[in-house]
Amino acid sequence: MTVRSRVPFYVFVFLLIAAGIAIATWRHLELGIPWMTGEQRPVWMIEARVDFEGQNSPAEVSLHIPEQPPGFRILTEQAASPGYGFSILDSNSGRRAQWTKRDVAGPQTLYFKAQFVPDEDVIHTPPVRKPRALTVFWEEPQATAVRELLTQASERSSSPESMTRELIRLMQPDNRTQNTTLLVSDDNYLQLLVKMLNHAGIAARTADALKLEDARRRQQLVPFLQIYNGKRWLTFDPRTAEQGVPENLLLWRQGADSLLDVVGGDDSQVSFSMLRQTVPALQLATLESNANGLSVLGFYQLPIEEQSMFRMLLLLPIGALIVAFMRIVIGIRTSGTFMPVLIAVAFVQTTLVPGLIAFLSVVAIGLLLRGYLSSLNLLLVSRISALIILVIFITAGLSIIGYQMGFNTGMTVTFFPMVIIAWTIERMSILWEEEGAREVLVQGSGSLFVAICAYLAMSTPLAGHLTFNFPELHLVILGLILLMGQYTGYKLSELKRFTPMKAYD
Amino acid sequence: MDWISPRRLKNLGMLNMNRRNVDYIARYNDRTSYPLVDNKLKTKLAVSEYGVKTPKLLQVVRQQHEISHFREMAEDLAGFAIKPAKGSGGKGITVITGRDGDDFIKASSARISVAMLERHLTNILAGLYSLAGTPDVAIVENLVQSSPALAKYSFQGVPDIRIVVFQGYPVMAMLRLATTASDGKANLHQGAVGVGLDIGSGQSLNAVQFNRPITLHPDTGLALENIQIEDWENMLEMAARCYEATGLGYMGVDLVVDANEGPLLLELNARPGLAIQMANGCGLLPRLNAIESLKRPHFSPRERALFAMESFARR
Numbered sequence: 001m002t003v004r005s006r007v008p009f010y011v012f013v014f015l016l017i018a019a020g021i022a023i024a025t026w027r028h029l030e031l032g033i034p035w036m037t038g039e040q041r042p043v044w045m046i047e048a049r050v051d052f053e054g055q056n057s058p059a060e061v062s063l064h065i066p067e068q069p070p071g072f073r074i075l076t077e078q079a080a081s082p083g084y085g086f087s088i089l090d091s092n093s094g095r096r097a098q099w100t101k102r103d104v105a106g107p108q109t110l111y112f113k114a115q116f117v118p119d120e121d122v123i124h125t126p127p128v129r130k131p132r133a134l135t136v137f138w139e140e141p142q143a144t145a146v147r148e149l150l151t152q153a154s155e156r157s158s159s160p161e162s163m164t165r166e167l168i169r170l171m172q173p174d175n176r177t178q179n180t181t182l183l184v185s186d187d188n189y190l191q192l193l194v195k196m197l198n199h200a201g202i203a204a205r206t207a208d209a210l211k212l213e214d215a216r217r218r219q220q221l222v223p224f225l226q227i228y229n230g231k232r233w234l235t236f237d238p239r240t241a242e243q244g245v246p247e248n249l250l251l252w253r254q255g256a257d258s259l260l261d262v263v264g265g266d267d268s269q270v271s272f273s274m275l276r277q278t279v280p281a282l283q284l285a286t287l288e289s290n291a292n293g294l295s296v297l298g299f300y301q302l303p304i305e306e307q308s309m310f311r312m313l314l315l316l317p318i319g320a321l322i323v324a325f326m327r328i329v330i331g332i333r334t335s336g337t338f339m340p341v342l343i344a345v346a347f348v349q350t351t352l353v354p355g356l357i358a359f360l361s362v363v364a365i366g367l368l369l370r371g372y373l374s375s376l377n378l379l380l381v382s383r384i385s386a387l388i389i390l391v392i393f394i395t396a397g398l399s400i401i402g403y404q405m406g407f408n409t410g411m412t413v414t415f416f417p418m419v420i421i422a423w424t425i426e427r428m429s430i431l432w433e434e435e436g437a438r439e440v441l442v443q444g445s446g447s448l449f450v451a452i453c454a455y456l457a458m459s460t461p462l463a464g465h466l467t468f469n470f471p472e473l474h475l476v477i478l479g480l481i482l483l484m485g486q487y488t489g490y491k492l493s494e495l496k497r498f499t500p501m502k503a504y505d
Numbered sequence: 506m507d508w509i510s511p512r513r514l515k516n517l518g519m520l521n522m523n524r525r526n527v528d529y530i531a532r533y534n535d536r537t538s539y540p541l542v543d544n545k546l547k548t549k550l551a552v553s554e555y556g557v558k559t560p561k562l563l564q565v566v567r568q569q570h571e572i573s574h575f576r577e578m579a580e581d582l583a584g585f586a587i588k589p590a591k592g593s594g595g596k597g598i599t600v601i602t603g604r605d606g607d608d609f610i611k612a613s614s615a616r617i618s619v620a621m622l623e624r625h626l627t628n629i630l631a632g633l634y635s636l637a638g639t640p641d642v643a644i645v646e647n648l649v650q651s652s653p654a655l656a657k658y659s660f661q662g663v664p665d666i667r668i669v670v671f672q673g674y675p676v677m678a679m680l681r682l683a684t685t686a687s688d689g690k691a692n693l694h695q696g697a698v699g700v701g702l703d704i705g706s707g708q709s710l711n712a713v714q715f716n717r718p719i720t721l722h723p724d725t726g727l728a729l730e731n732i733q734i735e736d737w738e739n740m741l742e743m744a745a746r747c748y749e750a751t752g753l754g755y756m757g758v759d760l761v762v763d764a765n766e767g768p769l770l771l772e773l774n775a776r777p778g779l780a781i782q783m784a785n786g787c788g789l790l791p792r793l794n795a796i797e798s799l800k801r802p803h804f805s806p807r808e809r810a811l812f813a814m815e816s817f818a819r820r
Binding site for chain 2: 328331379380381430434435485486487488489490491494495496497498499500501502503504505
């Protein structure tokens with residue numbers, strides 16, 4: 001006789017649903033797990049090829065590889081170089097791929113492959129030690145020219161960034177004065193720029209970048225200028241004074257002194273080829289999740305076998321939701337509350353039509369045999385036990401006959417839960433004796449209808465995708481089921497049942 | 506397909522399944538009282554303390570070996586009923602009305618051997634008819650000799666009177682008549698005829714079978730319009746008294762009128778069906794709301810029965 005306020009209940013259900021959706025959205029944004037199946041993401045596969053001539057001596061090749069290229073994340077890295085020892089070294093001056101071999105002769109080719117995912121939100125750790133401008137000494141007459149150029153640039157600028165831009169502009173061929181012409185020659189332009197900026201008290205360095213274009217081979221790195229503005233390194237195009245890294249630019253080398261060092265080899269050179277690939281977004285998220293703390297909430301780290309088991313288990317709530325809806329709101333009568341869900345799960349494994357045929361034939365044969373059992377006057381427990389054994393015989397028989405006749409689908413009968421089928425047969429049989437064939441038909445077809453609905457919902461790729469990749473969405477299902485438990489309105493079937501009441505209105 | 510709109514149902518005050526379960530059964534029926542009504546043996550004992558009469562208990566079969574005593578006991582009985590104590594919806598009830606040599610005659614006039622009855626008892630003990638399939642007890646009761654005034658309306662079996670009792674107030678009643686379709690049973694979904702009864706007078710109102718309105722009994726052909734239940738006030742009081750015995754706020758009380766002993770309680774039901782509304786041609790909700798909004802409930806069963814007769818009378 002307690003009438004408790006329902007407000008806390010509704011708040012609780014609302015929180016459940018909100019939490020489910022919020023966690024799912026958060027994981028979608030953070031881990032990049034796609035909402036839909038089949039979503040594709042671009043990935044750049046870049047291959048660095050190192051060629052050199054062996055000198056009949058031990059060789060050590062060390063190639064600088066990207067560490068934190070702005071705008072990209074590194075997905076995979078691998079080296080292909082038969083006969084070489086390979087390792088990736090992390091040092092203060094950056095990451096280097098190192099190949100080593102005892103005896104090297106003749107032309108050699110080494111490959112380093114890496115996949116990069118475009119990602120604007122990559123967070124970069126700032127340099128541990130603040131970079132300082134280097135001290136540079138100039139000789140006359142360059143010293144005067146440099147001093148004049150720097151004065152000119154600093155007069156027109158207010159910050160390290162604008163200073164850099166002005167300086168680059170002043171050094172362009174069409175703006176060149178006598179002073180600049182004196183300093184600049186074609187091959188030392190970038191080095192000169194770095195030296196001048198350092199002289200002006202701005203820490204500057206060079207970087208090498210790769211222009212990303214689909215299916216290019218034998219590409220070379222393009223030099224860029226980087227300055228430190230007190231917080232982080234900024235990238236400038238030394239030719240156009242443009243600031244920032246364009247979308248299709250991958251900074252391969254930043255900060256390190258050399259790109260390629262070869263000890264024990266001649267004529268060394270490095271070239272790059274690249275390919276734009278598309279990878280399913282889900283696969284990408286799975287690959288990346290290993291490194292991410294959020295992955296604790298997912299199933300990706302479980303062994304594959306357990307994963308596939310969970311894939312099945314996590315579909316059950318959908319079936320339960322459908323059964324609850326069908327019974328509470330629609331008002332379909334089923335034999336056994338959740339028998340339809342278990343049948344639907346079996347259907348998922350057998351596919352619909354073979355499953356339906358197998359199920360109906362097992363139940364039909366079972367009902368015939370149950371008719372004989374009921375005349376034996378057995379105790380209930382032993383009758384059910386006998387029925388379970390008979391059901392196993394029937395399934396085995398159907399499988400074997402099906403197989404001999406060339407239907408492999410006959411084997412799928414084994415997916416049905418034997419005990420559930422035995423109970424279904426028992427209940428149907430009693431129903432038949434007590435209420436007649438019509439009620440058996442009503443409840444049987446009701447159960448099958450609900451099972452098929454549950455099967456259709458559970459077998460959609462989207463359902464499998466969402467339940468497995470966003471397990472927190474089950475909180476939403478739980479919330480909906482709880483809400484349905486409070487539904488006190490008319491069932492659809494009652495609108496039909498109570499129709500004769502029209503006469504009294 | 507013919508449908509009725511939810512709004513019209515609401516205007517009629519029709520109680521529906523979901524609302525019954527959530528707002529009445531879950532709220533007013535304490536789970537601890539369920540065994541009292543789900544077990545007919547316990548019901549018998551509980552209500553007898555409150556002066557509610559039930560059919561005479563002949564034998565209780567609790568163990569498999571006790572079935573052999575059944576043969577001796579039934580030796581010189583002409584009529585009795587075998588019931589599973591925990592059965593629901595009339596399942597597993599076998600009514601014997603006579604004998605033919607060694608065989609028994611069922612209410613449907615089919616012959617049944619002692620061996621068959623013993624097998625039936627075995628099934629009951631194994632829990633075939635019990636609510637959760639749990640082991641059960643079989644009870645053998647004296648056959649109710651229906652009062653001829655009512656018996657003539659029923660094709661076979663005993664007509665019974667279902668009264669819905671809410672917080673001790675009888676709110677709605679109907680007479681249930683067995684038909685050939687229902688195999689002598691008085692359950693509406695099995696095809697029995699439901700005749701709505703005026704709470705105020707015990708007079709019949711409308712009749713339905715399979716949810717369809719009818720005016721004549723399909724088997725006996727008798728008009729169902731002017732049935733008058735005798736001793737109506739006492740029957741309502743008896744139903745109201747079951748509230749004290751069980752503490753269930755929302756229940757169905759099934760009574761029969763015995764030719765010799767008067768009104769007897771057959772069984773109680775903690776989840777009474779909704780078809781009684783169809784038989785009465787009106788919804789339960791207005792009456793339930795009226796009881797719920799009572800500021801000072803009546804304490805004695807008699808007062809409650811009289812209050813209901815006054816408040817819910819139709820004529």
